[in-house]
Amino acid sequence: MATDKRSEALTAAGAILLLSSLIALLIQPPLQILLLLWRSLLAVVALILILQALRLNTRNAAVVYLDALIVIAAEIFLLISPPDLLISPSNLGASFSYRLLAPSAAFIAGVLILKDAINMLYGFGAKAREVLAFTLIRGSAVLAVLILGGIFSVILYNGIGAISVEFLTEPHRNLGQEGGIVTCIEGTMWLVLGAMLVSAPLGIGAGIYLNEYSRSHTLNRMITISISCLNGVPSVVYGLFGLAFLVSTVGISLLAGSVILGLMNLPTIILTTQEALRAVPDSLREGSVALGATKWQTILRIVIPSALPGILTGLIIGVSRAAGETAPIMWTAVTFTPVYVNKAYGIVPDVYQPVNNLCYHLLQLIYFLGAWDVEKRAWGTALVLMGLVLAMNSLAIIVRNHYRKKIRW
C-alpha cells in the first residue's frame, strides 16, 4: 500500500514539475518562487525514487536508479548554477540563458519522474506502457487544442478592439494608419466572385464528365494525374504563372486575379464534385433511364440534385480559399492605394482595374509595423479576414453535416 501512495505522490510531483516548467518556458515569469519549488520537489523526489528502486528487481531498478541520477543532476544544476549563466556556443546565432536552462532541466526531470511513477503504479508491464503511451497521446492532443485555441482567442481578443463602424465603412488613409478597410472588403468580394465564376462551371463540368461520361480509362487517368498535380501546385507558382500568362495581356487587374484564383480552386472543386457524384447510388440513375430519360436529363434532374450538398460544400470551400490567398494575387491583381471598384450601371465592375484586397492589405500593414502605428488596424484586418474565411468554412461544415444526417439512400 505504502508503495502505491509513494508512486501516486511521485505522479503528482512529476505533473507539477511538467506544468510549472512549461509555464515558465512559455510566459517567462521571474523564477525565484518556481526555483524554490523545483529545488525542494526534486530533492524529495530523488529520495523517493531511490527508496522505491530498492524494492524492484534488478532490471527495472537499474532504469529507476538512472532516472534518479538524472534528477539529482538536475537538482545540482538548479542549486549551483548562477542566475546570470549564459551559454553561447560561438558558432550558433543564439545563446541559452539560465531563464531557458532551468525550466528545461525541471521539464526533463518531470518527464522522467512521471514515466517512472506510472511504471511503478502499473507494474512495468504492457499495461504500464499503454498508460504511458495514452498519457503522451492525450498530452499532445491537449497541447494541440491549446495552441489552436490560443490562435483563435488571441486574434479575437486583440482584433475586437479595432472593429468600429468607421473601420468597416471607410477606405484607409495615410498608409493604413487611419480610416478603415471597406475598399479591401469590396475588392476581396469581387475577386472571390470572379474566381467562382471561373472555377464553378469548369470544375463542376469536369467533375460531371469524369464521373458520368468518361469511358476512356487513359483519359481518365491523365486527368486524374493532372488534377492531383494541380492540387499540390503551391500558390506562389500560380502567382508566377499569372504574372507571365495574364499580366502581359490584361495588366494588373481584377480580371487577372479572378482567373488565377479560379484556376487555383479548380482541383478542389473537381475533386469534391466527383466525390459527391460518386456517393449517388447507381439505382437512382438506372431508375431514371428506365423511365425513358436521356443521360443528360438523368444527370440534370436526378444526379445533380442528389449531389448538390456535396457540390455546394466544395464551392464554399473554394470561396474561403480564394478569400484567404495572398501569393497568387500579389503581382496580378492588387494595389495598396485605396480604390473603390468602378461599376458600370451600378453593378458591372470594371475588370481591368486593380483592386484592394484584405490579405494584401494585411501584408502591407505587417511590413509597416515597425515604422508606423498600424498594429491595431492590422489586428482588426486579421480578425475581419479570419472571420470571413471561417464563416465560409463553418457554413460548408454545416451544409455537409446537415445533409449527411438527412440523406439516406
Next chain:
Amino acid sequence: MPFIYILNIDKVFILHNDFWDCMSVLPPALRRLPERIIESVLLITAVTSIVLMILIFSYLIRESLPAIYEVGVLNLVLGEKWHSAGNIFGMRPLIVNTLLVAVLALAINMAVGIPLAIYLAELSGPRSRAVLKPTMELLAGVPSIVYGFLGVIILVPYLGNTFDMLTGRSILAGAILLGIMFIPSITTICEDALRAVPTEFKEGSMALGATRWQTIRHVVLPAASSGITAAVLLNIGNIIGETMAVLLVVGNIARIPTPIYDVFDRGATFTSVIAGEMGEVAHGSLHYHALFAVGLMLLIIVSILSMIGDLARERIRRRFGGY
C-alpha cells in the same frame, strides 16, 4: 433548351416534352445532337485541367529559359551563392534552407499531429470528438497571412527574447510556424487512414489478449502506414510550397548557415525568395528569370511529391478497398 428548366419548372416541363417530341421526327443521327453537344462541352471542361497543367509548366519553363541559358543549369541549381544585387544566382542556399525548414517543421508537425490523429481515431469520446473535429476543419482554413502576422507579432519576439538572438527571424521561427500551421491537415488525413483500418483487425488483436496500445502499435499503425505516408508526403509538399507565413518570419537572407545545423540563423526558402524579391524586380531582367527558375524548381519538386503521395493512396485503396 435543357438549361431552361432552372427558370420555371412547370412551363419548362411542357417545353421540354415538345422539344423532345419534335426531336423524334428528326433522323436518328440528329436526334442525339443536343446530348452530343453537352457531352463535348463537358469534355472540354474536363480537359481544362490537363491544359492548365501544361500551360503552367510551359510558361514557367519559358520564363526561366533565359536564366538557364545565361547561368547554366548546373550553376543555377548548385551554385553556392544567391546574391541578387551582384547578379549571382545559385540555388544551393535556398535548397539547404528549404530542407532545414521542411525537416524541422515536419518533425514538429508529426510530433503533434499524428498523436492527435490517434487520439481522434481511437481514444476520444463522442463529445471531445464533436468539439475537436470541426475545430480542426476550421483551423485548416485560417489564411496563411494571418499565421504570418501572428508569427511576426508573437513568435519572433518570443524566440528573440528566449534565445537572445539578434532578431527572432530565423529558420527555426519559420519551421515552428509551418509545423503548427499544418497540424490540422496531417491530423485529418492520418485520422482517415486510421479509421480505414477494418475493425476486424483490431478485434482480432484484442481477442488474442493484446492491450489497446499494443493493438494500435502493432496492428493499426502498420495497417495505416501507407495512408500516413501519403499524409506526410502531402504535408511536405504543403510545407515547401507555403509562402506568406514563411516570408514574414524566416529572415530572407539567402545563405547557408554555418555550421549547417544552426537553425537560429536567418534563411530564405524557395517561396520566400520568390515572394520577397518578385515585387521589386525589373520585368525581363536576369533576376526576374532566375526567380521563375526557382518557381520551376519548386513546381517540379512538389509535383513529384504529390505523384508519390497519390501512388501511396492508390495502394491503400487496393489493400482495403475504399478510403
